[in-house]
Amino acid sequence: MTAVPSRMRFQVGGQRSRIDAPELDSGALLDAARQQVEPLLREAVDGLAAPLRRMAGYHFGWWDVEGRPTGSTLGKGLRAAATFASARAWGADAAVAAPAAAAVELLHNFTLIHDDVMDGDHLRRGRATVWRVWGVSDAVLLGDALHALSTRVLIDSSDSVGVRAVALMASTALNLCAGQHFDCAWEHGGGVDVTDYLLMASGKTGALLGAACALGGLYAGADDATVAALETYGRETGIAFQIIDDLLGIWGDAATTGKTPGNDLARRKQTLPIIAALESDNPAAAELAGLYSDDRVLSNADLARVAELVEQAGGMTAARQLAELHRLAAMAALPSFINPSELRILGSSAIDRNR
Template sequence: MSSSAAAEPAFGMPWEGVNHHGSGRLSAPRGEQILARAQQLTRPLLRAAVETLPDELALMAGYHLGWWDADGIAVPAESGKGLRPALVLAAARAAGCPPEAVLHAAVAVELVHNFTLIHDDVMDGDTMRRGRPTVWQVWGIDDAILAGDALHGLAVWTLSAAPVAALSGIARLEDAVIELCLGQHHDCDFETSEEVGLQDCLRTLRHKGSALLGCACALGALSAAAPADMVEAMERFGRELGVAFQLVDDLMGIWGDPARTGKPVGSDLLRRKRSLPVVAALESPTAAGREFADLYCSGAPLDDADVAHAADLIARAGGRDWARAESVRHVRAAKACIAGYRGAHDLMELADCVLHRDR
């Protein structure tokens, strides 16, 4: 990478002035504790649900979740942070409900999230996730699709056993899945379209990136028998947070540390993905923006040097700073949605966690 790009700190370092009190450093340790606690609470039910699958499907699902290798032998593999179940539990806590009452909803959301990841890897042609070959790389495309479908079905089955609001929860979850599909349709369309603007990307992001986070927060409140206005406030919080989450994800796709993201350097650029920093740079009237557009839209294969140069051009064209600023703005908008709820401390901490995550 060029010296100007290499000199920048890795994305994910704490930023000043973005905590829920309005000043000072982010409180990452507290957010990490909330995530770890959510994983501890939901893991037994998640594991029990996956183990009800037929052996062939359970093997692929557990491999994807990082529990074992392709032969079913337990290994210390990287797993996701579990943000979505943590949001379910935090929203329930804001409504005054103990976590035990909403575990089914939390696990259902995590199962849907992982079903979409398996399918996304197929559609995007991604060969690595969390530092290991993706499910379709190990078992093939057909089996990967089936494994994802099985997790989707398992999510509905799990939520059907929820002690509160099972039917309305399923309806809300499936609405989110349909919205995710719409967002993915537009996202795939963008891969072959030259006429993609920032507003197009943001509109798609509100379907693909925000639907499930909004659903997670709403399900937490719904499963806690919260009033309708609180359920909708939680949904709005999650949707705003979802936009910030995807902006950070896009930044990591270009400048993230492969040792943390589990993906190659500049993986999004190698695929010429129209992520938000990329589109912001393409729309930039700067010399760097024009040079980047010539490079990115040329159709010629990109090598590692081209990817490093492209990342530098995006930064100089303002795409990186724009995405960072937008992520902060959407986190602040998310917090404003729940500012009136005294029990929403965990949600505030998780919002901060989204801003400075590095994987």
């Protein structure tokens, strides 16, 4: 990986100064974040009772169903990377934010496990979901356990900002629940517009990425205004990320995404490409509305036709344009006196991705 010069800041005698530091691409940032946060995740998971520990390690990709090591870790690590990048943007060593990054990843994976149950998804990261292997009850319990671990990591990490961090994560969890409620409620109902969707995405996905960035700033010692700006950056980036997730849910490659394509369409979920297509005046929108309002089970041919109609009605184009607008809004939220280079890279990677 070739590094190119970038300008980073650090503290010297109370003054903010600049030094040259290498800038990495998104893949390197994500890899570095996963490597830095994994020891803390493993330490947290090791504190679980044996059955839950095995399920957690399987979910994270550390071992198989039987508990045999796989030598790998699954997941993008975007939220951990955003936490580290936010700390570095203020000029701190990323290590100070490692507990926050671990807590964010634990909370995120709690939501993934519960999300798989609610959506009935059979695959996560190319493997059977936890509920498919151990059942719904154990999957719910494991999600609850990871949620509790995220709080424990923050409480144990810092006397100075621990309470603020826990309060922020509690608010984030509440926003996540509200966003997920709307996401589930709109699966079979009409009347959802883009404004409704953005409210849902801000809670379901934006809140956690916003918290990741805010925690990075908080653990780095940033002032309140900067922490708030970082939270806005993360929230806007999270909305863009969710929009791209919706696109991948229709047109993604299962071998790359690790998920079954067309599941959102089969459940007639009100994702942004669908909403945008239905709101268009394109003739394809009428046929799409008919298929989406029909109660019958959609065949594979029907699902392919729905995807085709969404594209014809402009849903794909509109979704990509809106994702870009939120990426730009994220960058505009950052103050001029911090180094945004890594955050810019991560924001772009939230859109330019295929999984």
